[in-house]
Amino acid sequence: MLQGEHGFVSKAAQGEFDIREDEEQFAKLQDTVDLLIAAGYFRARIKGLSAFDKIVGGLVWSISLCKYNVDVDLLYSENSTIGQKIALTEKIVQVLCQVQCPHSIEPHQIQGLDFVHIFPVVQWLVRRVLECKEKYGDEAQNHSLYQFHQSADVIEETSVSDQAKSSPRRKYRRRAGFHSANLMEDVRCTLMEFDGYSQAALASAAAAKRKKTPDEQEEDDDDELFRAELAAQQDLTDRALEQLPEIVLVEEEPLQSSEALPSSVEELKEQLAQLTRENGFTEAELQEEEEKYDELKTECDTLESQLKEIKEASESVDEETITSIRELLVEHDEIKERDSQFKKQCKEELAILSHEVESLKAICEGKKADKESVTAHILNQKKADLLEQLKALRLDSADITREVAQLQRQLDSVPSNAELNQYQRRFIELYNQMATRHRQTKQFFTLHNTLLDVRNFMKREIDLLNSIDNSKHLTSKDSYKASFVENLDDILSGIDDSLDRISSKNKDVQTKKDQLSDEYSLLLEKERLYHKTLDEFKNECQQNEELRRQMQ
Numbered sequence: 272m273l274q275g276e277h278g279f280v281s282k283a284a285q286g287e288f289d290i291r292e293d294e295e296q297f298a299k300l301q302d303t304v305d306l307l308i309a310a311g312y313f314r315a316r317i318k319g320l321s322a323f324d325k326i327v328g329g330l331v332w333s334i335s336l337c338k339y340n341v342d343v344d345l346l347y348s349e350n351s352t353i354g355q356k357i358a359l360t361e362k363i364v365q366v367l368c369q370v371q372c373p374h375s376i377e378p379h380q381i382q383g384l385d386f387v388h389i390f391p392v393v394q395w396l397v398r399r400v401l402e403c404k405e406k407y408g409d410e411a412q413n414h415s416l417y418q419f420h421q422s423a424d425v426i427e428e429t430s431v432s433d434q435a436k437s438s439p440r441r442k443y444r445r446r447a448g449f450h451s452a453n454l455m456e457d458v459r460c461t462l463m464e465f466d467g468y469s470q471a472a473l474a475s476a477a478a479a480k481r482k483k484t485p486d487e488q489e490e491d492d493d494d495e496l497f498r499a500e501l502a503a504q505q506d507l508t509d510r511a512l513e514q515l516p517e518i519v520l521v522e523e524e525p526l527q528s529s530e531a532l533p534s535s536v537e538e539l540k541e542q543l544a545q546l547t548r549e550n551g552f553t554e555a556e557l558q559e560e561e562e563k564y565d566e567l568k569t570e571c572d573t574l575e576s577q578l579k580e581i582k583e584a585s586e587s588v589d590e591e592t593i594t595s596i597r598e599l600l601v602e603h604d605e606i607k608e609r610d611s612q613f614k615k616q617c618k619e620e621l622a623i624l625s626h627e628v629e630s631l632k633a634i635c636e637g638k639k640a641d642k643e644s645v646t647a648h649i650l651n652q653k654k655a656d657l658l659e660q661l662k663a664l665r666l667d668s669a670d671i672t673r674e675v676a677q678l679q680r681q682l683d684s685v686p687s688n689a690e691l692n693q694y695q696r697r698f699i700e701l702y703n704q705m706a707t708r709h710r711q712t713k714q715f716f717t718l719h720n721t722l723l724d725v726r727n728f729m730k731r732e733i734d735l736l737n738s739i740d741n742s743k744h745l746t747s748k749d750s751y752k753a754s755f756v757e758n759l760d761d762i763l764s765g766i767d768d769s770l771d772r773i774s775s776k777n778k779d780v781q782t783k784k785d786q787l788s789d790e791y792s793l794l795l796e797k798e799r800l801y802h803k804t805l806d807e808f809k810n811e812c813q814q815n816e817e818l819r820r821q822m823q
Contacts, residue, residue, distance in 0.1 A: 303329075331363065337400060339369060357382055
């Protein structure tokens with residue numbers, strides 16, 4: 272209401288309302304904001320932001336740190352409507368279901384700032400944020416170190432790793448009671464005990480040399496030189512082993528008594544022939560794998576040549592070309608890793624087969640051996656293969672279980688009928704509130720216009736009475752009497768015109784009221800007809816169900 276005769280102004284006209292704050296809600300709000308600030312969301316310190324802005328921002332920030340995405344616009348308006356706020360909170364609640372939050376919360380509770388239910392959700396999310404920071408902190412640090420090492424080399428760490436790789440390691444040990452014939456043979460035996468050390472030193476030296484060489488052609492030359500040196504060293508090792516029959520492996524178990532020896536030489540020959548056939552099959556497989564390795568090597572060389580060409584033209588390329596180069600680099604690294612794994616696997620298989628052949632040859636030559644140990648070794652190898660297959664099956668089962676859980680979460684994210692009914696009831700309540708507020712506003716406008724008209728009429732009446740009172744001394748003149756009568760006639764005609772306008776306006780309002788009343792009666796009649804039809808439809812459905820049961 273505007274300022275009237277008594278000089279007061281309504282608070283509703285100035286946009287001021289009395290809001291009663293709940294002490295428990297206010298305390299929960301403070302606890303929630305303090306919890307978000309302690310977790311690292313310092314935007315909640317801004318005093319100019321509303322409580323809804325702080326809570327929604329904190330929830331989205333926490334969910335993002337938990338490696339989940341929320342489909343919201345970060346540049347949203349602070350003065351959003353109720354519909355926009357509910358849509359925003361619905362997306363947040365949907366992601367909370369995907370995060371598997373144990374506390375249930377509804378969108379209207381977030382929009383209505385129900386901090387009693389919001390605080391447990393924020394508390395659980397902050398706990399998850401701290402766990403994710405602790406979990407992914409090392410990964411971020413390792414990634415940053417990896418990016419650093421792509422463009423710079425740390426000399427101290429490289430030297431330390433090279434020293435660790437080049438440290439001496441004993442591979443063989445002399446049998447007790449063995450004595451060398453001379454000093455040179457003693458030196459050669461000692462060097463052969465640490466054969467792995469010399470090979471590791473050559474490998475580390477070649478690796479360091481490949482890192483420091485900028486040209487790829489020189490890297491290939493160094494690689495071939497390293498392989499030639501390694502082959503020569505292996506040849507020397509084999510010749511030395513032939514000269515030292517008394518050297519044994521450190522991991523070799525002591526031989527058992529001669530009671531477990533095979534009964535006949537023919538049986539040993541059969542076993543040797545069988546293992547020879549298996550060795551032939553294995554060599555064929557090894558040859559196939561070597562062909563695959565050659566193909567991979569050719570592919571790797573092709574990629575390296577492509578990489579060299581790309582590096583030469585990298586100064587004048589666009590963003591798409593740089594992206595393709597990065598993909599090729601990743602593929603190159605994967606091929607190198609597969610190459611190294613394949614080499615390692617082939618060496619292990621070759622060592623196992625060589626060990627089996629040497630064992631059977633030693634048995635055929637009459638040396639003491641343990642047949643049961645050979646059989647146990649084969650069984651252990653088969654057992655290891657079966658365990659690897661079991662591990663692979665368990666990994667596949669875990670992937671399937673993870674997919675099932677993800678599909679289950681997707682099904683849970685779809686709202687049920689109860690939730691849809693709840694949303695519908697909420698929308699109806701909001702519509703009723705808006706209709707009530709609109710009706711009150713129209714009444715206030717009508718009252719304001721009516722009071723303005725009354726004020727104008729009263730002002731005119733007061734002005735007329737004042738003019739009559741001021742002109743009392745002129746009533747004795749005939750000319751004034753005539754003019755006064757004319758003025759009264761004009762005023763009377765103006766009043767009649769105003770009365771006619773008000774009467775016509777009243778008639779229009781009454782006509783509109785009658786029309787709305789007729790429409791309302793028609794709608795009531797339709798509603799009654801709808802309920803009647805619905806009852807008849809329900810009865811028919813019940814009869815249909817009964818007839819179906821009787822037919823079954």
